[in-house]
Amino acid sequence: MISADGLVKRYGEKTAVKGLSFEVRPGIVTGFLGPNGAGKSTTMRMIVGLDEPSAGSVTVNGKPYAQHAAPLGEVGVMLEARAVHTGRSAHNHLLALAATHGIGRRRVDEVVDLVGLREVARKRVGGFSLGMGQRLGIASALLGDPRTVILDEPVNGLDPEGVRWVRNLLRGLAAEGRTVFVSSHLMSEMALTAEHLIVIGRGELIADTSVEEFVNLASNNSVRVRSPQASRLRGLIAGPDVTVSSEETGVLTVTGLESDRIGVIAAEHQITLYELAPQQASLEDAFMELTQDAVEYRTSQDDGAGLPVGAGRSAA
Numbered sequence: 001m002i003s004a005d006g007l008v009k010r011y012g013e014k015t016a017v018k019g020l021s022f023e024v025r026p027g028i029v030t031g032f033l034g035p036n037g038a039g040k041s042t043t044m045r046m047i048v049g050l051d052e053p054s055a056g057s058v059t060v061n062g063k064p065y066a067q068h069a070a071p072l073g074e075v076g077v078m079l080e081a082r083a084v085h086t087g088r089s090a091h092n093h094l095l096a097l098a099a100t101h102g103i104g105r106r107r108v109d110e111v112v113d114l115v116g117l118r119e120v121a122r123k124r125v126g127g128f129s130l131g132m133g134q135r136l137g138i139a140s141a142l143l144g145d146p147r148t149v150i151l152d153e154p155v156n157g158l159d160p161e162g163v164r165w166v167r168n169l170l171r172g173l174a175a176e177g178r179t180v181f182v183s184s185h186l187m188s189e190m191a192l193t194a195e196h197l198i199v200i201g202r203g204e205l206i207a208d209t210s211v212e213e214f215v216n217l218a219s220n221n222s223v224r225v226r227s228p229q230a231s232r233l234r235g236l237i238a239g240p241d242v243t244v245s246s247e248e249t250g251v252l253t254v255t256g257l258e259s260d261r262i263g264v265i266a267a268e269h270q271i272t273l274y275e276l277a278p279q280q281a282s283l284e285d286a287f288m289e290l291t292q293d294a295v296e297y298r299t300s301q302d303d304g305a306g307l308p309v310g311a312g313r314s315a316a
Contacts, residue, residue, distance in 0.1 A: 001024060001025060001060075001061060001062075001148070001179055002023065002024035002047060002059070002060050002148065002150075002179060002181060003022075003023050003024075003058065004020050004021055004023075004043070004047070004056070004057075004058040005021050005056055005057050005058070006019050006020070006021055006055060006056035007019070007020040007021070007043065007046060007053050007056040008020075008053060008054045008055035008056050009039070009042050009043075009046060009051060009053055009054050009203075010054040015054075015203060016039045016042045016203050017042050017043055017046070017053075018039075018202070018203040018204045019055075019204070020039075020043060020056070020200065020203070020204070020205055021056075021205070022205065022208050024179055024181045024198070025196070026147075026148075026174075026177050026178060026179040027174055027175075027177050027179075028174050028180070028195040029170050029171060029174045029180045029182065029193055029195055029196070030179075030180065030181050030182070030194060030195070030197070031182060031183070031184065031190045031193070031194030031196070031197045031198070031211070032044070032181060032182065032183040032197075032198050032200075033183070033184075033190065033197055033198070033199045033200075033287060033291075034199060034200040034201055034291065035201060035291050037202075038200045038201050038202060038203065038291075039200055039202070039203040040152075040183050040200065041079070041152065042203075043200070044077075044079055044150060044152055044181075044183070046058055047060060047065065047150065048060075048065045048071075048075060048077050048079075049064065049065040049066045050079075060075050060148055061074050061075075061147055061148060061179075070144070071144075072097070072100070072101045072103070072143060072146065073101065073144040073145065073147075074144075074147055074148060075146050075147075075148045075149075075150060076140075076141035076142050076143070076144060076149045076150070077141055077149075077150045077151075078137040078138055078140065078141040078150070078152060078154060079150075079152045080137075080152070081133045081134045081136065081137030081138075081156075082133050082137075084125045084133070084136065084137075085125070086124065086125050087124055087126060088124065088125055089121065089123055089124055089125065090112070090117055090120065090122075090123070090125055090128075090136050090139075091108065091112065091121040091122055093125060093136070093140070094108045094111065094112065094139060094140065094143060095108055097140060097143055098143060101144055103143060103144060107143065107145070108143070111139040111142050111143055112139060114139065114142065115135040115136070115138050115139040115142075116135060116165070117132065117135055117136060117139065120132060129157070130156065130157030131157040131158045131159060131162055133157070134154060134155070134156060134157050134158055134162075135158075135162070138154060138166070146178070147178055148178065148179040148180075148181070149170075149173055149178060149179070149180050149181070149182075150181045150182075151170075151180075151181075151182045151183070152182075153183060153184055153185065154166050154170075154182060154184070155167075155184065155186060155189055163189060167189065167192060167193045170182060170193055171193065182194070187282070187284035187287055190211075190283060191211060191282065191283040195210060195211060196210055196211070197209060197210070197214050199287070199290070199291065201293070206290060206291060207290065211283065214283070214286055214290075215280060215281055215282070215283055215285075216280075217286060217290060221255065221256075221278070222253050222254060222278075223254045223255075223258070223259045223262060223276065223277065223278050223279060224251065224252075224253055224254075224275060224276075224277045224278075224279050225251070225252040225254055225262060225273065226250055226251050226252075226273070226274040226275035226276075227250060227252075227266070227271060227272055227273050227274060227275075228274070229271045229272060230246065230249075230250045230251065232269070232271060233252065233262075233265070233266060233269075233271050234246070234252055236265055236269060236271075237254060237257055237262060237265055239256075242254065242255070242256040242257045243255040243256055250274075251275075253279070258278075259276050259277070262276060263276055
């Protein structure tokens, strides 16, 4: 388990993390989301002792990371997959890590096979592709068979087969009762992998909830209805608390009335329905909506000029 209590990190006058408190529980995959500059990397570095909190505290499995006698057996971490001596082979890199904790050569061979690097394990890391480097980073994180796994952008650079492999790996680790904490900018992949989300923006907590609840926060509970008698149905369901809109002929978007009730009304009046589908936001939609005020930089399409949010603009 990872427990953060009032985490603060300041760099001079800039406060990167502002009083973050959360828990990452074992047995599920927890996604860590936030726009660029939100403080995700800083938070993860504080968890594993690479940055000292300016205030607050964080523990992993009941202790600060530095107090674990054999940290590789407690916490497996990948924050920068390419932070490897480029002249070493993958096998020798893992052997060097293993030697620091008395881990045997057999375990090195196991993780090499697990991540699919057997054929290139004796090659220098400097010649690895981005995806191969990611696999080596994951192997390093799993070397000590840790109870807690922390991965930053683990699917970056992987092909579709590799992305699916990581997804199944994370689910499998969680199913074994381990704590799995993973950050990613790929919302579609997080929707398939994570069960719980911790979302931050500008160093502050935005959400600590299940994926389903997070998406529901951004959903307007509308229903898409397609019918050759859409105009007639519209007149039957419209009311003070029901909003009906239409952007194409024969299609209605209904807010304020559940799909079951719409179906009953249509049946009572012998109205044919071709489609009756509750509309729900995607994880990406929910993320964009709920973090829109926490984005540090916007493109010209989003904000008009590609300026930092809040930056002044010359008066007309």
